[in-house]
Amino acid sequence: MKLPQMGPAFLVTAAFIGPGTVISASLAGANFGFSLLWALLFSVIATIILQEMASRLGIVTQEGLGENIRLACKNKLLKVIALILTVSAIVIGNGAYQSGNILGASLGLTGIFSDIKLFSHISIWPLLIGILAFVILIMGSYKLIERALMVLVGLMSFAFIATFIISEPDLKSFFSGLFIPSIPSGASLTVIALIGTTVVPYNLFLHSSSVSKKWHSPKYLNEAKKDLYFSIPLGGLISIAIVSTAASAFFGKNISINNAADLAPALKPIFGDFSSIFIAVGLFSAGISSAITAPLAAAFALTGILNLSKDLNSYSFKLIWLSILLIGVIVSSLGYKPISIIWFAQIANGILLPLVSIFLLWIMNTDKLGEYKNNKLQNILGGIVVMITLLLSTRSLMSAFGML
Template structure:
């Protein structure tokens, strides 16, 4: 299995730091990318609705959500640090293909719901600040596709710095908003005591939990911590877990401050003046200036909203890439993934706005957060299972106390969601003119999701995890060689990638050279570590590839073939021609995965890039 976010995996070294502070600083960053998901525009909608309708009463929900988030994100970080697997990859290695496909589908729905909130939030911010119509502002959000590509090419540290700047803009904006609003501190403290005024408050509370504890962030964090290169000894792993926990605590508390500030602003401005129906971000923006007496209040509000939407959309796309690659083992070009994610969010947003008008955006934002909350159980439960597994975690599994706390959090979230779903379906059945349709569609669907939830709760207790197949084993190759009288080539290079394509490539090479030819098996390690450190790279994938290349040589040598190996590091389109042109080869044989045209555009291709760079014939074998 390929590395999670392979282009930036282990790209930040934490070793050889002269002081403890510098070492801690080297680990800081992943949690800030995660934290923006906790202050995205979806949070704004639920926080404003909660503050305007119930005053400070739901502040405790934010605090509880933040504590839940800190626990769950620390589990996610632990999984990535110890196993070098993200949550999607760990699920793929544990559950069946059918279950993984459903979990993937649910994760994609969660990411689409999250991206919908980010699209709407940014569009509303652009609309409020510059007066651009909402539909056009939604279209403008497509442009951040190019921003993500620019940032990822500059390296993960540059991306982290960009996100931290946006987080600081949001934070400073709300510091000034608090100064303008002058909330009643006694009521703020009282709001930290748990209470639910009525049934409507439960819907908002679940929306707040869904907006705060986001399923896609669990996938994201387990991957981002793998961007750090550190000592893989028990002491080094323990240190990495500790520093990442500190990183998470600081970043998530900043997110809590922003969310609390939005709710307090709504309570101190709208609830205090009897404006209980303000749930739309546009309404909140419009009323801020007359009620707080300063033009800066709405301007800072809109600037912070754009910063929140822009920062969270970058991390949401990374999460989408992680989910797709982890569950499906399918890697597509980042710009394609980005456009697909964005269109999934933009199309429904445009359709709903055109049909119902701009007034429904607030309801869409809150609905997106409730959808996120409903997906949470399907991400949290596998995560708890994985980090509790002694074998999978190699001695770094969580303690019994942490397991109990984690299961309590999962139970709270799943119970709240179950109550919400039950209440909603009951309401639909009572008000529907034709309830039979609901009994035949919605009810069976809800029951099937309940069965799936119960399955992923109990399945790991009764079965063992599937062993991870890192690459294609040489012992799985079916090599068919029948000697003939004449052969064309004496020195043959064969490019191998430890997939099923190797079988066809090797068989055709033997037909060209027979037993007397010399075969050089080439493989190029494409990790970020390989690109940066060349033959000095010492990461997990390099060691696996070296082992497999040696096994290929041993197996073929035992069959009587003359075999040498050559391991390259970096971009295959550049490294393979360098090896070929510096050797004395007669022909290069390469296997392909059989995709052309549009698939080449999506998945990328090596053959076309290197064919004009080599001075010998290229024999392409279609798999």
């Protein structure tokens, strides 16, 4: 069977498999075993439903979701509200998540080479990772970015799936957790985290804009679908592998796992240096791939909503992604744990996800798409995803405000 040509959906996979996903998936497996795998299966299906719409929108209209939201909002008040919410959520959310991406990649390098300090207390890795992301983005070549992410996602896939195989999971518990939904006591926030790190609103902007750069006619819709149906499940498989590895290694064994930093050293006595290196490579690949796509997604989204040039070489496009990248490098280099910023990003994400999903569903039913607008089944599936994301976002917002 011929594999589909890798395309824009690979950027989506690279974006949602970041350190946040690694942390959430590790904690889910360590604390609840295989019982929450169904949440990842739902996340993959929901992501495919929404990203297919975003992809179709970008190819048919040759405009990203940002442009389509701006053009669809004829009412001035609605346009201002949409603009303020989108801009604030993307800038704050991507800036906060970018620091986590860089810290995650730094953790991976520390696991391989140990930490190297500048000025006695500042790690050198965030700066080097920021420079690497800058070099890839400043080249201004979509194909270069796409190929770099293919390599990183390939490394990440190999690292986490190989570690999953080494861990020899209980297959009965694995398939039970994957297909039989259950929420153990105290697991509701973990379910929200697993879904929230997979169904990411800025990926809708990233995907709709990137497909319009690669494919210029509706005749390529099937090619875009093949790209989507291969890349998104691959990302889900990586997440499932992380949960299963943590479940096999830590669940029920009284080993404390608080964050991704505990994952690599905790595996060392069980699987040896070989598995520890796999985890470190996976963390680095997850961090650096998301560190490239988060600024890129912010630039696509904001240039579209603000009616600026979305050419990768334009000054406005470069200024936006550079701002997000600098925020991430500075925050991650200070050595702080930006918990309050990440909680604020979660609030922004909670507001943005159902909002963007509703806008997307609305636009996909306009006459602008002609014969390519949503059919009845697509609307039903999209409506179900919107309702669930709205419920989850409300729960997430309530939790976030309770923590402030």
